[in-house]
Amino acid sequence: MQRHAITPRPDWRARARDLGFAFAExxxxxxxxxxxxxxxxxxxxxxxxxxxxxxxxxxxxxxxHAVQHKRNDILGIPDAxxxxxxxxxxxxxxxxxxxxxxxxxxxxxxxxxxxxxxxxTALYEAAVIQWEWLTCAFPDMDQFNGIHEALIAAWPxxxxxxxxxxxxxxxxxxxxxxxxxxxxxxxxxxxxxxxxYIDEIxxxxxxxxxxENQAMQAVFKLYPWEWLLRDAFGNNVxxxxxxxxxPAWRLILSSKGILALLWELFPGHPNLLPxxxxxxxxxxxxxxxxxxxxxxxxxxxxxxETPGPYGEEGFxxxxxxELPLVDGRYALIGSWVIDGEAKGIGIREDASPITxxxxxxxxxxxxxx
Amino acid sequence: MRRPLVIALVLMGGGVVMAGALMPGRPRIxxxxxxxxxxxxxxxxxxxxxxxxxxxGSGHSSWLFWSSSIYRGGSYAGSGGTAxxxxxxxxxxKVSSGGPSSSGSVSRGGFGGAGASASSGGS
Numbered sequence: 019m020q021r022h023a024i025t026p027r028p029d030w031r032a033r034a035r036d037l038g039f040a041f042a043e044x045x046x047x048x049x050x051x052x053x054x055x056x057x058x059x060x061x062x063x064x065x066x067x068x069x070x071x072x073x074x075x076x077x078x079x080x081x082x083h084a085v086q087h088k089r090n091d092i093l094g095i096p097d098a099x100x101x102x103x104x105x106x107x108x109x110x111x112x113x114x115x116x117x118x119x120x121x122x123x124x125x126x127x128x129x130x131x132x133x134x135x136x137x138x139t140a141l142y143e144a145a146v147i148q149w150e151w152l153t154c155a156f157p158d159m160d161q162f163n164g165i166h167e168a169l170i171a172a173w174p175x176x177x178x179x180x181x182x183x184x185x186x187x188x189x190x191x192x193x194x195x196x197x198x199x200x201x202x203x204x205x206x207x208x209x210x211x212x213x214x215y216i217d218e219i220x221x222x223x224x225x226x227x228x229x230e231n232q233a234m235q236a237v238f239k240l241y242p243w244e245w246l247l248r249d250a251f252g253n254n255v256x257x258x259x260x261x262x263x264x265p266a267w268r269l270i271l272s273s274k275g276i277l278a279l280l281w282e283l284f285p286g287h288p289n290l291l292p293x294x295x296x297x298x299x300x301x302x303x304x305x306x307x308x309x310x311x312x313x314x315x316x317x318x319x320x321x322x323e324t325p326g327p328y329g330e331e332g333f334x335x336x337x338x339x340e341l342p343l344v345d346g347r348y349a350l351i352g353s354w355v356i357d358g359e360a361k362g363i364g365i366r367e368d369a370s371p372i373t374x375x376x377x378x379x380x381x382x383x384x385x386x387x
Numbered sequence: 388m389r390r391p392l393v394i395a396l397v398l399m400g401g402g403v404v405m406a407g408a409l410m411p412g413r414p415r416i417x418x419x420x421x422x423x424x425x426x427x428x429x430x431x432x433x434x435x436x437x438x439x440x441x442x443x444g445s446g447h448s449s450w451l452f453w454s455s456s457i458y459r460g461g462s463y464a465g466s467g468g469t470a471x472x473x474x475x476x477x478x479x480x481k482v483s484s485g486g487p488s489s490s491g492s493v494s495r496g497g498f499g500g501a502g503a504s505a506s507s508g509g510s
Contacts, residue, residue: 139509187499190507216508217499227493241498241508251497272510312510327504375507 019062019124021344026052027154039147041192044376050143051378052151054345056365058384062124063162069128069289070118070353070360076287077133078358080279081107081270092282092295093275094309094331099247102256103266111265112176113358114200114238115141115169119373120351123342127288128351130280131336132307135271136264137240139192140352140379142199144364145169148381159383162363166203168356173207175357178236178261181210183228186240188215192375193240200238216241221251226260236261243269244310244331274307274334293336303338314374322372340371348373349380 027033030052034042042050058066083089085104090097117138122128145165152161184201186193197213204211212228219234220227226234237260239246246252255262270276277293284290292300305319308328315326319338341348347367354362368377418433502508 134510137509139507187502187505187508190509193507193509196509215499216502217496219498220493220495221497222493231493241502242510245501245508246498248501249498250500254497312505313507 019059019122020057021347021349022055022057023053023345024055024155027151030151033150033154034147037147037150038195038198039142040195042147044192047376049376049378050147051367051380052155054347054367054380055155056349056380056382058124058162058382060384060386063384066120066122066128066162066351066353066363067360069120070355073118073130073133073289074355074358074360076280076284076290077135077271077276080276080283081267083283084270084279085267089279092279093270093273095269095273099256099266102247103269106262106265107267107270111261111267113265113268114172114176114263114356116264116268116271116355117141117364118353118355120353121291121339121341122351128353129291129339130277130289131291131350132274133271133276134352135268137242137272138352138354139196139240140364140366141165141196141354143379144352144354144362146199148364148379151381152383155381156383160386161381161383163361165354165356165362168359168361169200169203170207172357173204173209176263178263180208181212182236182238182263183234184211184213184238185216185219188217197238197240204238219251221254221258224258226251226254226258234260236263238263242272242310242312244272272310274309274311275332277336278334291337291339293334295332295334297333297335300335300337304335305338306333306335308333314372314377317372319372322370324372324374341373343371347378347380350377 030050031042034050039050042048084093085107088100088104090100090103095103113135115138116133116135117140118133119131120128121131145163149161149163149166152159152163182204184197184204186197201211201213214228216239218229219237220229220231222231226237228234239262243264243266247255255266275295277291278295280287280290281293285292294300297304297306303320305317308316308326309331311317311326311328314324316328317324341350343349347369348371349365349367350373352364352366353360354364363382365380365382366373366377367380368374422433
């Protein structure tokens, strides 16, 4: 696992634009960064793939345990919505995608830092942009990236109606780009994919409806479950016949309380770090994360603290491992799980040890065995 | 090869076309090939191939053309395919609007409040 400084393609901005990548730069700063690339060996890619699949197995076992034993306390999920969440798991409503954030320096087992299991982004750049980069910059190399094909293959397996509505908030180019991309994959899989903003969703007294007052039978939402349930329409979710993607049980995994539950259920597992709801139990330096925080907000770690609006819901404390620091950049591996299987990675870097929404996406490659 | 399938063609919205070049030389696929590979949109490919749409000539279609057709102008512009809705461009719609429903009215704006102060719902 090696970071290389490389020369960016002179036309990378035009290429990004042609690819519809509207957030290659954010607030005038590069988000897509091809001044560097990470090289892996085939064995290292195998290690990441195996660790991700193992962690997915642990996570699903933890969800089953949480539902069976009603462990919403450790997860910070209110009693009032637990039946909805448990029901979606018991009906085995399928998940489309998720992104595990992994600590790894190429030695020893990768460690789970958290699981973005509900509304992960950094998807389009991982699935398409870095692949296009590979075909230009390192055409003889390979990349751990079957994300795009896996998404197309996954849609028909979700068991949802052919018409799917896609929704997100206004005013976020990244969110809209992610939703557009997923909508594209759904169309390529044969779905009739419609878009409307989250505030345009209607309620007719018995079901959610779109702008043409057509029933919304299946909805992909890039809008977190904890927000959806808190909104004015939140009480309608349980009585509406809508299938949601991601399903409600993903809230169990997107709560960072899952880190404490995983450690309780699988203590000492090589792909996990000690984690507890209470501080001071990890046996060393700790990082404190809000249960439902996003994009690196409200994090406390040795020597670093970030502002933000989260934390009222409680925190989890995890053993602190500083991300690998190379060339002045801290690197985090995002490992994509599509339809329950590891399908690729994307790497984000930051000058700070805490990865945020402004962290840069850096491509990777490896040499096939 | 970690990327086992040959098709890597995508389009993004806003009328911006992308990326036939992801797999140079492999933009077209026949109906028979699509069926043989059990591609998830094989029916669509065959439908378009049969109608001559898709820019692939007789017997062929193209994922690229299909994708770009979907997004051209925000709505499906080709023939022989499934119509898809144009991007909505309405206002915030935080109003009640009439329409056919069991209660005779539809309320809107009940989602989005919790995220109003956040820049993104993604993570």
